[in-house]
Amino acid sequence: MTGLLGWSSRWLRLLRAPSPGRNALYRPVDRARHRLTLLLLGLLALAVAASVATAAVVLRSAHAEAQAAAAHLRPVAAVVLSAPEAPPGPAVSPGPVPGHGRAQVSWTALSGRPVTALVFVAIGTQPGATIGLWVNDADVPTHAPRTDAELRIGAFTVGVGVMIGLSLFLAALHMVAAHHLQHHAEALWEAEWERVEPWWSGRTPGPPG
Template identity: 35%
Template sequence: MFAVAATHTSPASHTSLRQHVRRAVGRDHSPLCRPLDRAYSRLAAVQALTVLAALALAAVAALLAFRVETHTAEQIARHRHLVTAVTTGPAQADNPRVGSARDHAPARWTYPAGPGTGTIPVPEGTRAGTAVPIGLDDAGTPIRAPKATEQIASDAVLIGLGTVSVLAVVTEGVFALRRRTLERRADTSWEAAWERVEPGWSGRR
Protein backbone atom coordinates (compact mmCIF):
# COMPACT_ATOMS: atom_id res chain seq x y z
CA MET A 1 0.00 0.00 0.00
CA PHE A 2 2.69 2.42 1.02
CA ALA A 3 6.13 2.03 -0.54
CA VAL A 4 9.43 3.78 -0.38
CA ALA A 5 9.36 4.38 -4.09
CA ALA A 6 12.15 5.52 -6.36
CA THR A 7 11.85 6.10 -10.08
CA HIS A 8 14.42 5.43 -12.74
CA THR A 9 15.53 9.07 -12.52
CA SER A 10 16.21 8.88 -8.82
CA PRO A 11 19.91 9.05 -7.91
CA ALA A 12 19.20 6.69 -4.96
CA SER A 13 17.28 3.95 -6.76
CA HIS A 14 19.05 1.02 -5.09
CA THR A 15 19.78 2.59 -1.73
CA SER A 16 18.64 0.68 1.36
CA LEU A 17 16.38 2.29 3.92
CA ARG A 18 19.22 2.31 6.44
CA GLN A 19 21.41 4.20 3.98
CA HIS A 20 18.56 6.61 3.30
CA VAL A 21 18.25 7.35 7.01
CA ARG A 22 22.01 7.91 7.41
CA ARG A 23 22.03 10.21 4.42
CA ALA A 24 18.89 12.05 5.56
CA VAL A 25 20.43 12.91 8.94
CA GLY A 26 23.72 13.97 7.34
CA ARG A 27 25.85 10.98 8.36
CA ASP A 28 26.76 10.02 4.82
CA HIS A 29 30.05 11.84 4.17
CA SER A 30 30.69 10.34 0.76
CA PRO A 31 32.04 12.94 -1.70
CA LEU A 32 29.62 11.52 -4.29
CA CYS A 33 26.60 12.37 -2.13
CA ARG A 34 24.93 15.45 -3.56
CA PRO A 35 22.28 17.69 -1.94
CA LEU A 36 19.77 16.17 -4.35
CA ASP A 37 20.65 12.70 -3.04
CA ARG A 38 20.01 13.88 0.50
CA ALA A 39 16.65 15.30 -0.58
CA TYR A 40 15.65 11.90 -2.03
CA SER A 41 16.80 10.18 1.15
CA ARG A 42 14.81 12.55 3.36
CA LEU A 43 11.74 11.80 1.27
CA ALA A 44 12.32 8.04 1.57
CA ALA A 45 12.87 8.28 5.35
CA VAL A 46 9.75 10.39 5.88
CA GLN A 47 7.73 8.00 3.72
CA ALA A 48 8.88 5.05 5.82
CA LEU A 49 7.89 6.89 9.00
CA THR A 50 4.54 7.69 7.43
CA VAL A 51 3.91 3.98 6.87
CA LEU A 52 4.48 3.29 10.56
CA ALA A 53 2.33 6.25 11.59
CA ALA A 54 -0.51 5.17 9.29
CA LEU A 55 -0.47 1.63 10.67
CA ALA A 56 -0.46 2.98 14.22
CA LEU A 57 -3.38 5.31 13.50
CA ALA A 58 -5.32 2.49 11.86
CA ALA A 59 -4.74 0.26 14.88
CA VAL A 60 -5.86 3.02 17.25
CA ALA A 61 -8.97 3.70 15.15
CA ALA A 62 -9.87 0.01 15.08
CA LEU A 63 -9.31 -0.41 18.82
CA LEU A 64 -11.33 2.71 19.61
CA ALA A 65 -14.20 1.54 17.39
CA PHE A 66 -14.13 -1.89 19.05
CA ARG A 67 -14.30 -0.36 22.53
CA VAL A 68 -17.09 2.06 21.63
CA GLU A 69 -19.17 -0.62 19.92
CA THR A 70 -18.58 -3.05 22.78
CA HIS A 71 -19.68 -0.44 25.32
CA THR A 72 -22.80 0.30 23.24
CA ALA A 73 -23.64 -3.39 22.99
CA GLU A 74 -23.22 -3.81 26.75
CA GLN A 75 -25.54 -0.87 27.42
CA ILE A 76 -28.17 -2.27 25.05
CA ALA A 77 -27.94 -5.71 26.65
CA ARG A 78 -28.21 -4.22 30.16
CA HIS A 79 -31.46 -2.40 29.32
CA ARG A 80 -32.97 -4.97 26.95
CA HIS A 81 -35.72 -7.23 28.25
CA LEU A 82 -37.07 -10.27 26.42
CA VAL A 83 -40.85 -10.67 26.31
CA THR A 84 -43.25 -12.66 24.18
CA ALA A 85 -45.32 -10.79 21.60
CA VAL A 86 -48.31 -12.20 19.76
CA THR A 87 -48.80 -11.30 16.12
CA THR A 88 -52.15 -9.78 15.20
CA GLY A 89 -51.66 -10.17 11.48
CA PRO A 90 -49.70 -12.23 8.94
CA ALA A 91 -46.07 -11.52 8.05
CA GLN A 92 -45.51 -9.15 5.15
CA ALA A 93 -42.33 -8.16 3.37
CA ASP A 94 -41.36 -4.51 3.51
CA ASN A 95 -40.84 -4.60 -0.25
CA PRO A 96 -42.61 -7.56 -1.87
CA ARG A 97 -40.74 -7.00 -5.14
CA VAL A 98 -37.35 -7.49 -3.50
CA GLY A 99 -38.09 -10.00 -0.78
CA SER A 100 -36.18 -10.23 2.49
CA ALA A 101 -34.86 -12.80 4.94
CA ARG A 102 -37.13 -11.43 7.68
CA ASP A 103 -40.59 -9.97 7.25
CA HIS A 104 -42.62 -7.79 9.61
CA ALA A 105 -46.00 -8.25 11.22
CA PRO A 106 -48.25 -6.26 13.58
CA ALA A 107 -48.14 -7.55 17.14
CA ARG A 108 -49.10 -6.82 20.73
CA TRP A 109 -47.26 -7.53 23.97
CA THR A 110 -47.44 -6.98 27.71
CA TYR A 111 -44.70 -5.34 29.77
CA PRO A 112 -44.55 -3.88 33.28
CA ALA A 113 -44.53 -0.41 31.73
CA GLY A 114 -47.86 -1.25 30.12
CA PRO A 115 -49.28 -3.07 27.08
CA GLY A 116 -47.75 -2.26 23.74
CA THR A 117 -48.42 -2.67 20.05
CA GLY A 118 -46.33 -2.20 16.95
CA THR A 119 -44.69 -3.84 13.95
CA ILE A 120 -41.99 -6.35 14.74
CA PRO A 121 -39.61 -8.44 12.59
CA VAL A 122 -40.78 -12.03 12.18
CA PRO A 123 -39.71 -15.06 10.14
CA GLU A 124 -41.17 -15.36 6.66
CA GLY A 125 -44.59 -17.00 6.64
CA THR A 126 -45.47 -16.16 10.25
CA ARG A 127 -49.25 -16.29 10.78
CA ALA A 128 -51.49 -14.18 12.98
CA GLY A 129 -51.59 -15.40 16.57
CA THR A 130 -48.00 -16.62 16.57
CA ALA A 131 -45.90 -16.05 19.70
CA VAL A 132 -42.63 -14.26 18.85
CA PRO A 133 -39.90 -13.30 21.35
CA ILE A 134 -38.88 -9.63 21.13
CA GLY A 135 -36.59 -7.31 23.05
CA LEU A 136 -37.90 -4.17 24.75
CA ASP A 137 -36.04 -1.30 26.37
CA ASP A 138 -36.89 0.02 29.83
CA ALA A 139 -39.73 2.10 28.38
CA GLY A 140 -41.28 -0.90 26.63
CA THR A 141 -40.19 0.06 23.11
CA PRO A 142 -38.90 -2.71 20.79
CA ILE A 143 -35.13 -2.56 20.24
CA ARG A 144 -32.75 -4.71 18.26
CA ALA A 145 -30.43 -7.22 19.83
CA PRO A 146 -26.91 -5.88 20.55
CA LYS A 147 -24.17 -6.67 18.08
CA ALA A 148 -22.28 -9.90 18.63
CA THR A 149 -18.58 -9.70 19.51
CA GLU A 150 -17.67 -11.21 16.13
CA GLN A 151 -19.58 -8.51 14.26
CA ILE A 152 -18.05 -5.76 16.40
CA ALA A 153 -14.57 -7.13 15.70
CA SER A 154 -15.32 -7.34 11.98
CA ASP A 155 -16.55 -3.73 11.91
CA ALA A 156 -13.42 -2.60 13.78
CA VAL A 157 -11.18 -4.34 11.25
CA LEU A 158 -13.03 -2.64 8.38
CA ILE A 159 -12.59 0.74 10.07
CA GLY A 160 -8.86 0.07 10.46
CA LEU A 161 -8.52 -0.94 6.81
CA GLY A 162 -10.53 2.09 5.73
CA THR A 163 -8.26 4.37 7.75
CA VAL A 164 -5.16 2.90 6.13
CA SER A 165 -6.71 3.20 2.66
CA VAL A 166 -7.59 6.88 3.10
CA LEU A 167 -4.15 7.71 4.49
CA ALA A 168 -2.53 5.76 1.65
CA VAL A 169 -4.33 7.74 -1.03
CA VAL A 170 -3.64 11.12 0.57
CA THR A 171 0.00 10.57 1.49
CA GLU A 172 0.90 8.80 -1.73
CA GLY A 173 -0.44 11.80 -3.64
CA VAL A 174 1.70 14.16 -1.56
CA PHE A 175 4.84 12.03 -1.95
CA ALA A 176 4.23 11.62 -5.69
CA LEU A 177 4.19 15.41 -6.11
CA ARG A 178 7.39 15.71 -4.08
CA ARG A 179 9.10 12.96 -6.09
CA ARG A 180 8.08 14.67 -9.31
CA THR A 181 9.64 17.91 -8.09
CA LEU A 182 12.90 16.14 -7.22
CA GLU A 183 12.94 14.37 -10.58
CA ARG A 184 12.61 17.71 -12.38
CA ARG A 185 15.48 19.06 -10.29
CA ALA A 186 17.53 15.95 -11.16
CA ASP A 187 16.83 16.40 -14.88
CA THR A 188 17.74 20.09 -14.74
CA SER A 189 20.94 19.36 -12.82
CA TRP A 190 21.91 16.60 -15.24
CA GLU A 191 21.31 18.80 -18.28
CA ALA A 192 23.39 21.62 -16.80
CA ALA A 193 26.23 19.20 -15.97
CA TRP A 194 26.05 17.64 -19.42
CA GLU A 195 26.31 21.04 -21.08
CA ARG A 196 29.60 21.59 -19.22
CA VAL A 197 31.02 18.11 -19.85
CA GLU A 198 29.75 17.24 -23.35
CA PRO A 199 31.93 19.64 -25.37
CA GLY A 200 35.14 18.23 -23.86
CA TRP A 201 33.92 14.65 -24.01
CA SER A 202 32.86 14.89 -27.65
CA GLY A 203 35.89 16.92 -28.70
CA ARG A 204 33.86 19.94 -29.83
CA ARG A 205 36.03 22.37 -27.80
Protein backbone atom coordinates in the same frame (compact mmCIF):
# COMPACT_ATOMS: atom_id res chain seq x y z
CA MET B 1 -3.06 -1.86 -5.57
CA THR B 2 -0.35 -2.35 -8.24
CA GLY B 3 0.88 1.19 -7.62
CA LEU B 4 1.17 0.60 -3.87
CA LEU B 5 3.01 -2.69 -4.43
CA GLY B 6 5.43 -1.00 -6.80
CA TRP B 7 5.93 1.81 -4.31
CA SER B 8 6.71 -0.72 -1.55
CA SER B 9 9.10 -2.71 -3.74
CA ARG B 10 11.08 0.45 -4.58
CA TRP B 11 11.38 1.21 -0.87
CA LEU B 12 12.65 -2.31 -0.16
CA ARG B 13 15.25 -2.07 -2.94
CA LEU B 14 16.47 1.25 -1.58
CA LEU B 15 16.73 -0.15 1.95
CA ARG B 16 18.82 -3.08 0.67
CA ALA B 17 21.04 -0.75 -1.36
CA PRO B 18 24.38 0.48 0.04
CA SER B 19 24.18 3.54 2.22
CA PRO B 20 24.65 6.78 0.23
CA GLY B 21 27.34 7.83 2.65
CA ARG B 22 29.47 4.78 1.71
CA ASN B 23 28.89 4.90 -2.05
CA ALA B 24 31.00 7.41 -3.97
CA LEU B 25 28.69 7.13 -7.01
CA TYR B 26 25.77 8.57 -5.10
CA ARG B 27 24.98 12.16 -5.99
CA PRO B 28 23.52 14.61 -3.48
CA VAL B 29 20.11 14.16 -5.10
CA ASP B 30 20.44 10.38 -4.62
CA ARG B 31 21.15 10.93 -0.94
CA ALA B 32 18.09 13.18 -0.76
CA ARG B 33 15.96 10.45 -2.35
CA HIS B 34 17.28 7.91 0.14
CA ARG B 35 16.48 10.19 3.08
CA LEU B 36 13.02 10.84 1.64
CA THR B 37 12.36 7.12 1.40
CA LEU B 38 13.43 6.52 4.99
CA LEU B 39 11.25 9.42 6.12
CA LEU B 40 8.22 8.06 4.30
CA LEU B 41 8.84 4.57 5.70
CA GLY B 42 8.82 6.08 9.17
CA LEU B 43 5.62 7.97 8.41
CA LEU B 44 4.04 4.79 7.07
CA ALA B 45 4.90 3.00 10.29
CA LEU B 46 3.27 5.85 12.21
CA ALA B 47 0.23 5.55 9.94
CA VAL B 48 -0.10 1.87 10.81
CA ALA B 49 0.16 2.69 14.51
CA ALA B 50 -2.41 5.48 14.13
CA SER B 51 -4.80 3.14 12.32
CA VAL B 52 -4.52 0.49 15.03
CA ALA B 53 -4.98 3.09 17.76
CA THR B 54 -8.01 4.56 15.98
CA ALA B 55 -9.61 1.12 15.64
CA ALA B 56 -8.98 0.44 19.33
CA VAL B 57 -10.56 3.75 20.36
CA VAL B 58 -13.57 3.16 18.10
CA LEU B 59 -14.02 -0.36 19.47
CA ARG B 60 -13.82 0.82 23.07
CA SER B 61 -16.31 3.63 22.39
CA ALA B 62 -18.66 1.29 20.52
CA HIS B 63 -18.56 -1.19 23.41
CA ALA B 64 -19.45 1.56 25.87
CA GLU B 65 -22.31 2.79 23.67
CA ALA B 66 -23.60 -0.75 23.13
CA GLN B 67 -23.56 -1.46 26.86
CA ALA B 68 -25.38 1.80 27.59
CA ALA B 69 -28.00 1.01 24.93
CA ALA B 70 -28.38 -2.60 26.11
CA ALA B 71 -29.23 -1.33 29.58
CA HIS B 72 -32.47 0.06 28.10
CA LEU B 73 -33.35 -3.00 26.04
CA ARG B 74 -34.86 -6.34 26.98
CA PRO B 75 -36.00 -9.44 25.11
CA VAL B 76 -39.65 -10.43 25.21
CA ALA B 77 -41.62 -13.44 24.04
CA ALA B 78 -44.42 -12.11 21.84
CA VAL B 79 -47.46 -14.07 20.72
CA VAL B 80 -48.47 -13.68 17.07
CA LEU B 81 -52.10 -12.56 16.85
CA SER B 82 -52.53 -12.49 13.04
CA ALA B 83 -50.99 -14.09 9.99
CA PRO B 84 -48.23 -12.00 8.38
CA GLU B 85 -49.62 -9.75 5.65
CA ALA B 86 -49.43 -6.18 4.47
CA PRO B 87 -52.04 -4.26 6.48
CA PRO B 88 -52.34 -0.47 6.11
CA GLY B 89 -50.05 1.59 8.28
CA PRO B 90 -46.32 1.29 8.99
CA ALA B 91 -44.91 -1.43 11.18
CA VAL B 92 -43.09 -0.22 14.27
CA SER B 93 -40.41 -2.92 14.33
CA PRO B 94 -37.21 -2.71 12.27
CA GLY B 95 -37.74 -3.83 8.70
CA PRO B 96 -38.79 -4.62 6.12
CA VAL B 97 -37.01 -7.97 5.79
CA PRO B 98 -37.25 -10.22 2.71
CA GLY B 99 -39.65 -13.07 3.35
CA HIS B 100 -41.39 -11.22 6.18
CA GLY B 101 -44.78 -9.60 6.46
CA ARG B 102 -46.43 -7.41 9.07
CA ALA B 103 -48.45 -9.02 11.80
CA GLN B 104 -50.04 -8.06 15.10
CA VAL B 105 -48.19 -9.45 18.12
CA SER B 106 -48.68 -9.10 21.85
CA TRP B 107 -46.48 -9.40 24.92
CA THR B 108 -46.61 -8.44 28.59
CA ALA B 109 -44.90 -5.26 29.77
CA LEU B 110 -42.90 -5.13 33.00
CA SER B 111 -45.89 -3.40 34.60
CA GLY B 112 -48.05 -6.42 33.78
CA ARG B 113 -50.17 -4.71 31.11
CA PRO B 114 -50.50 -6.32 27.67
CA VAL B 115 -48.78 -4.55 24.77
CA THR B 116 -49.79 -4.95 21.14
CA ALA B 117 -47.75 -3.82 18.14
CA LEU B 118 -47.44 -4.33 14.42
CA VAL B 119 -44.09 -5.96 13.61
CA PHE B 120 -42.42 -7.87 10.81
CA VAL B 121 -42.83 -11.63 11.12
CA ALA B 122 -41.61 -14.45 8.88
CA ILE B 123 -44.14 -15.40 6.21
CA GLY B 124 -45.86 -18.63 7.21
CA THR B 125 -45.86 -17.91 10.95
CA GLN B 126 -49.20 -19.02 12.33
CA PRO B 127 -51.31 -17.07 14.84
CA GLY B 128 -50.59 -18.31 18.34
CA ALA B 129 -46.89 -18.87 17.64
CA THR B 130 -44.33 -17.25 19.93
CA ILE B 131 -41.50 -15.11 18.53
CA GLY B 132 -38.63 -13.25 20.17
CA LEU B 133 -38.51 -9.46 20.12
CA TRP B 134 -36.31 -6.78 21.60
CA VAL B 135 -38.09 -3.77 23.10
CA ASN B 136 -36.90 -0.55 24.75
CA ASP B 137 -37.97 1.00 28.04
CA ALA B 138 -41.16 2.26 26.38
CA ASP B 139 -41.99 -1.28 25.16
CA VAL B 140 -41.43 -0.26 21.53
CA PRO B 141 -39.92 -2.99 19.33
CA THR B 142 -36.37 -2.16 18.25
CA HIS B 143 -33.17 -3.68 16.92
CA ALA B 144 -31.32 -6.27 18.98
CA PRO B 145 -28.12 -5.06 20.69
CA ARG B 146 -25.05 -5.16 18.46
CA THR B 147 -22.90 -8.24 18.93
CA ASP B 148 -19.17 -8.19 19.70
CA ALA B 149 -18.50 -9.43 16.17
CA GLU B 150 -20.42 -6.50 14.68
CA LEU B 151 -18.56 -4.05 16.89
CA ARG B 152 -15.18 -5.51 15.94
CA ILE B 153 -16.03 -5.47 12.24
CA GLY B 154 -17.06 -1.82 12.52
CA ALA B 155 -13.84 -0.86 14.32
CA PHE B 156 -11.75 -2.85 11.84
CA THR B 157 -13.46 -1.07 8.95
CA VAL B 158 -12.67 2.32 10.46
CA GLY B 159 -9.05 1.32 11.04
CA VAL B 160 -8.67 0.11 7.46
CA GLY B 161 -10.25 3.33 6.19
CA VAL B 162 -7.78 5.41 8.19
CA MET B 163 -4.87 3.31 6.91
CA ILE B 164 -6.00 3.63 3.29
CA GLY B 165 -6.47 7.39 3.64
CA LEU B 166 -3.06 7.92 5.22
CA SER B 167 -1.38 5.63 2.68
CA LEU B 168 -2.90 7.55 -0.22
CA PHE B 169 -1.78 10.81 1.36
CA LEU B 170 1.77 9.52 1.82
CA ALA B 171 1.79 8.16 -1.74
CA ALA B 172 0.75 11.57 -3.06
CA LEU B 173 3.37 13.24 -0.87
CA HIS B 174 6.02 10.86 -2.18
CA MET B 175 5.04 11.55 -5.79
CA VAL B 176 5.24 15.32 -5.29
CA ALA B 177 8.59 15.14 -3.51
CA ALA B 178 10.01 12.66 -6.04
CA HIS B 179 8.89 14.90 -8.90
CA HIS B 180 10.59 17.87 -7.28
CA LEU B 181 13.81 15.90 -6.79
CA GLN B 182 13.68 14.62 -10.36
CA HIS B 183 13.24 18.16 -11.68
CA HIS B 184 16.17 19.28 -9.54
CA ALA B 185 18.32 16.38 -10.79
CA GLU B 186 17.52 17.20 -14.41
CA ALA B 187 18.43 20.84 -13.86
CA LEU B 188 21.77 19.80 -12.33
CA TRP B 189 22.41 17.42 -15.23
CA GLU B 190 21.69 20.15 -17.77
CA ALA B 191 24.08 22.51 -16.01
CA GLU B 192 26.81 19.86 -15.90
CA TRP B 193 26.26 18.95 -19.54
CA GLU B 194 26.61 22.58 -20.59
CA ARG B 195 29.98 22.62 -18.81
CA VAL B 196 31.25 19.32 -20.27
CA GLU B 197 29.69 19.24 -23.74
CA PRO B 198 32.19 21.63 -25.45
CA TRP B 199 35.10 19.39 -24.43
CA TRP B 200 33.19 16.16 -25.11
CA SER B 201 32.24 17.33 -28.64
CA GLY B 202 35.78 18.52 -29.37
CA ARG B 203 34.93 22.20 -29.59
CA THR B 204 37.41 22.99 -26.80
CA PRO B 205 40.95 21.58 -26.47
CA GLY B 206 40.83 20.30 -22.89
CA PRO B 207 38.48 19.07 -20.20
CA PRO B 208 36.61 21.66 -18.14
CA GLY B 209 38.34 22.87 -15.06
